[in-house]
Amino acid sequence: MPALADLIDDFDDDVIDAGLWPGSFGAVSETGGRARVACDSGFSAYSSGLLYSLAGSAIYLRVYPPSAGGATTEAWAQVLVQAGGGTDLMFEIDALGGVLKCMARSGYFDPDVVAIPYEPDAHAWLRISETAGTVTWETGPNPQAWTVRRTRATPEWAATGTELEFQLLAHRGDGTPDAAEFDSVNVPRGTVVHGATSLVAVATLAAEGRVISPGSAALASVAALDAAGRTTVRAAVLLEAAGGLTAVGHMTGGGAAVLAASSNVTAAGRVTAAATRGRASAAVPRQPSATAGRSLTPTARAGLPSGSNS
Structure with missing residues (x-):
């Protein structure tokens, strides 16, 4: 069973990778170097296969939530690691309430949800990880500076060999339709x-x-x-x-x-x-070299850029 950290996508080629996201549904696209998920009265999501393990692993990414857009009921983006049936570990950015929620749900409910005011810069990056029997929710302005927002004992379903699915989901009850965007899922350090x-x-x-x-x-x-x-x-x-x-x-x-x-x-x-x-x-005062199989000595003529036809 692959670790969740093995799921890597930078969304840079503007084509949805069907091998990574075979369960995707609704109005989703890859454009401008990001995964784009419609936020309207329907439900849309990038969705991986049901095959990953969170044990000793992690998932992190950059999130651009939808706007409230005049909603009066709900408007949100979610990042979920789920076993199915409303059993999951997740972040939710509630655009209507301006709140970031850290949840461990069973039957779509978490009595101990942790909610903090959402700050777009400080909470730009989100990470869920599991280490030695503890699940940790973290946020950061970049993928090097993390702040712990919640910890709890790893649920049995996440600690065992249960195959898990990863989703990037968006929805609104009313208001003006727009989209949530996601980027750099587990992209290596850089x-x-x-x-x-x-x-x-x-x-x-x-x-x-x-x-x-x-x-x-x-x-x-x-x-x-x-x-x-x-x-x-x-x-x-x-x-x-x-x-x-x-x-x-x-x-x-x-x-x-x-x-x-x-x-x-x-x-x-x-x-x-x-x-x-x-x-x-x-x-180059001294001899430059290009080591792609041969040495090249460049020449330059004043006023003529390399590759120019003028």
Whole structure:
């Protein structure tokens, strides 16, 4: 039986992974790098298969709840680990009441529910985990800084070999229909940056997973920039290192790019700057190298960016 931590989806390809979410129902889609679940008078959800174990495992993700939208009865988003029949461990973001609930339900009811005022930034990330007989509900502004909101003894059904299902669910009783969105389910540690960005490290800027910036970005390090996975920038990018730029996978710049290193530019995979307008340059006082099977010595002509036809 796979652990719940093995369920990983970044929702970045705009196609629902039917292998991960075979039980999904209602109006769901994957768009803009997020899972989108309609919040209307029906019930819609991303739903995994009934096959996971929570014992000694965890699930975490980024949640964007629906708005109250003029509702007078209910409007919410839920994150559930469930055995079925209203038996589950869950978070609920109640948009109407402005409350975050931590629940362990049986028959759709929890007499000991923990409810706190919902704070969009402080509660942006949610995690449910099980360790040594204890279930823990945590929140955080990012997936590195967690605050415990509730603990309780692990229910017998979650501690044994019961196969569990994971759901991302939304619903409203009335008001204006909209949607809840979810992102980065169990995505390995790294930094996901949305918008203009400046990442600076005096020694080394490293990402075990990936560094993503859909907007403009400046990544600067006195020693080195190192990405064990990949570094992706979808607009203008400035990558600078006094030592070197290293990518075990690949570094991609979707717009104008400047790659600067006083020592070398190295890629075990590839370094790509897809710049139709702008300027790409490698400021390398000593011989640079690209270790994807051959050594390359770049040349530059003033005023002509790499790959330009002008």
